[in-house]
Amino acid sequence: MRSSLVALPKSFLGFMPLYLAVEIVLGISVLNKCSGVYGILALFTGHPLDFMQWVAYLWSVFTLIVFVQGLYLIHKPNLLVFSQICVLYTVDTICTCFFTLWFTTQWFTLEDKVDLSSIAGDASSTASQANYNPIATGKLTARSIDISGQSASESYEYSITILITLVSLIFRFYFNFILASFVQELLHHPKYLVDRDDVEQDLKNKPIWKRLWAKSQKGCYKLCKNLLE
Amino acid sequence: MANPFSRWFLSERPPNCHVADLETSLDPHQTLLKVQKFRPTLSDWVHYLFLGSIMLFVFIANPASWILKILCYCLLGALIVIPATSQFFFNALPILTWLALYFTSSYFPADRRPPITVKVLPAVETILYGDNLSDILATSTNSFLDILAWLPYGLFHFGAPFVVAIILFIFGPPTVLQGYAFAFGYMNLFGVIMQNVFPAAPPWYKIIYGLQSANYGMHGSPGGLARIDKLLGISMYTTAFSNSSVIFGAFPSLHSGCSTMEALFFCYCFPKLKPLFITYVCWLWWSTMYLTHHYFVDLMAGSVLSYVIFQYTKYTHLPIVDTSLFCRWSYTSIEKYDVSKNDPLAADSNDIESVPLSNLELDFDLNMTDEPSVSPSIFDGSTSVSRSSETSITSLGVKRA
Numbered sequence A: 001m002r003s004s005l006v007a008l009p010k011s012f013l014g015f016m017p018l019y020l021a022v023e024i025v026l027g028i029s030v031l032n033k034c035s036g037v038y039g040i041l042a043l044f045t046g047h048p049l050d051f052m053q054w055v056a057y058l059w060s061v062f063t064l065i066v067f068v069q070g071l072y073l074i075h076k077p078n079l080l081v082f083s084q085i086c087v088l089y090t091v092d093t094i095c096t097c098f099f100t101l102w103f104t105t106q107w108f109t110l111e112d113k114v115d116l117s118s119i120a121g122d123a124s125s126t127a128s129q130a131n132y133n134p135i136a137t138g139k140l141t142a143r144s145i146d147i148s149g150q151s152a153s154e155s156y157e158y159s160i161t162i163l164i165t166l167v168s169l170i171f172r173f174y175f176n177f178i179l180a181s182f183v184q185e186l187l188h189h190p191k192y193l194v195d196r197d198d199v200e201q202d203l204k205n206k207p208i209w210k211r212l213w214a215k216s217q218k219g220c221y222k223l224c225k226n227l228l229e
Numbered sequence B: 001m002a003n004p005f006s007r008w009f010l011s012e013r014p015p016n017c018h019v020a021d022l023e024t025s026l027d028p029h030q031t032l033l034k035v036q037k038f039r040p041t042l043s044d045w046v047h048y049l050f051l052g053s054i055m056l057f058v059f060i061a062n063p064a065s066w067i068l069k070i071l072c073y074c075l076l077g078a079l080i081v082i083p084a085t086s087q088f089f090f091n092a093l094p095i096l097t098w099l100a101l102y103f104t105s106s107y108f109p110a111d112r113r114p115p116i117t118v119k120v121l122p123a124v125e126t127i128l129y130g131d132n133l134s135d136i137l138a139t140s141t142n143s144f145l146d147i148l149a150w151l152p153y154g155l156f157h158f159g160a161p162f163v164v165a166i167i168l169f170i171f172g173p174p175t176v177l178q179g180y181a182f183a184f185g186y187m188n189l190f191g192v193i194m195q196n197v198f199p200a201a202p203p204w205y206k207i208i209y210g211l212q213s214a215n216y217g218m219h220g221s222p223g224g225l226a227r228i229d230k231l232l233g234i235s236m237y238t239t240a241f242s243n244s245s246v247i248f249g250a251f252p253s254l255h256s257g258c259s260t261m262e263a264l265f266f267c268y269c270f271p272k273l274k275p276l277f278i279t280y281v282c283w284l285w286w287s288t289m290y291l292t293h294h295y296f297v298d299l300m301a302g303s304v305l306s307y308v309i310f311q312y313t314k315y316t317h318l319p320i321v322d323t324s325l326f327c328r329w330s331y332t333s334i335e336k337y338d339v340s341k342n343d344p345l346a347a348d349s350n351d352i353e354s355v356p357l358s359n360l361e362l363d364f365d366l367n368m369t370d371e372p373s374v375s376p377s378i379f380d381g382s383t384s385v386s387r388s389s390e391t392s393i394t395s396l397g398v399k400r401a
Helices: A018-033 A035-040 A051-073 A079-112 A126-131 A154-188 A196-203 A208-228 B004-009 B028-037 B042-061 B066-081 B083-089 B093-105 B120-129 B133-137 B143-171 B176-197 B203-209 B225-232 B236-242 B254-269 B271-290 B296-316 B387-396
Strands: none
Touching: A018 A035, A018 A051, A018 A154, A018 B296, A035 A051, A035 B133, A035 B271, A035 B296, A051 A079, A079 A154, A079 A208, A079 B120, A154 A208, A154 B120, B028 B066, B028 B083, B042 B066, B042 B093, B066 B083, B093 B176, B120 B133, B120 B296, B133 B271, B143 B176, B143 B225, B143 B254, B143 B271, B176 B254, B176 B296, B225 B236, B254 B271, B254 B296, B271 B296
């Protein structure tokens, strides 16, 4: 029996069983991936989206569908499904890192184009407020001198922004290891062994998308088996 | 007695079963006896000390007169000591603590409050979700969408917790309402603490003031709900949101947290209606962003908070639901979830197939599944293993060994 490449956690935060952790991980991921659906609604609202935003939102919707499967099967896990989830979660982690870098650049580039004039009086009516998008129009205003001291300083705002982003990424990586550990345990458990003949047999007379889906699960299973078992 | 209540709810009630009965005694001695016998666990200590410290803080920080505060706390104490009222008010302690803290929040002196962040939420939203989803959804507005957004945000949200509590009490298993009060109360309590510790401006602020610095002297805004006020010819939302207790409490969204918690409890008790409850949460999410009251990251914080607290409550407090039963009076017993017994990765000592291979001393290579599996033959030599375990070994491809 081969050992896995890295030492994976055997419980969540040192005390919680892996299956409960996976339920939490997938639940949080599914909630977050709903962002894709709301982003795509830009189609109907007329808000302009660039290419990377479209890619991010469509990818979110796809991963949402994959992760939802896991939530339904967590108490009766299926190795093929969880292998697919584990591989896609890993790919998604890499994509998230890339998107985070990309959109961070976008945000700070936009901030550099700050218009020093105040827009406080520009959006007095509610109707125009709702139609007004300072970011889309590049009219972010600079922070004025804070007399009262009740508002956060620029450095405080940046620090908190970076902290939240980093903490979310760190959790993301930890969640990925939890999922990998769960799949590793499934691989070691005879109850969840995959009989390939059965899988091949089941695929006959199925629609092509189902066959492709099953094929991708099988590919993910092989990959997980090679890396984790 | 053949009144409608008996016909509807007590028809399936098992004889001599009292799990669903309510306490009707008014004798405080019963409560005192319970307290004497009570042996708190570590989690009980954490629970009561935490709530007690918040209550003490509110007692000191609230600007109401001392006499009034003492009277309120005495009344609460009396309601907790009397068994008939205790079963509701004692279990509602997390909710009462949240409400006490929430209504005290507006009296915190501005010079002692943390600084208000204006850029953090739009920045984090853009970094994590590609854009400000609130901007995307509020780009175009019309009266139909205004009404559609107003229904869950301005109406259902305020009545839903009570409706959910009543339905859970009647149609859920006994004690599920205690779990709901615990989870709902803690979610809101943590939410209000976070809102006070991390004051952040909502999307309407960015629309009105851009990213200029904020101060506690500013009034809140009804955001898109101002259009509803205009449409209905009232000023209810403008007045309410202008004088909100937590004006810069965008993060986390308790609208999102509450709706998620309600949906999770309903999904738990009535799993067949899951799509309906999920749709409600999605509808409310859309409405909060459309009305420019929250960023998507606020909604996520609220929902994740709810989800984590619900998961904890589900596995530590909630009774197991039997979907074949009609209402609380149909239950004969209350069973809790056994986390270790139901672990799908746990080994069952009675079943040789479910012993994890990692626990066994194996000196053969299992990575041989490319070999076609061989069905056992009646001409094979005698073997001591059971048929089921032999099939399992065959599927592993290690039969040859």
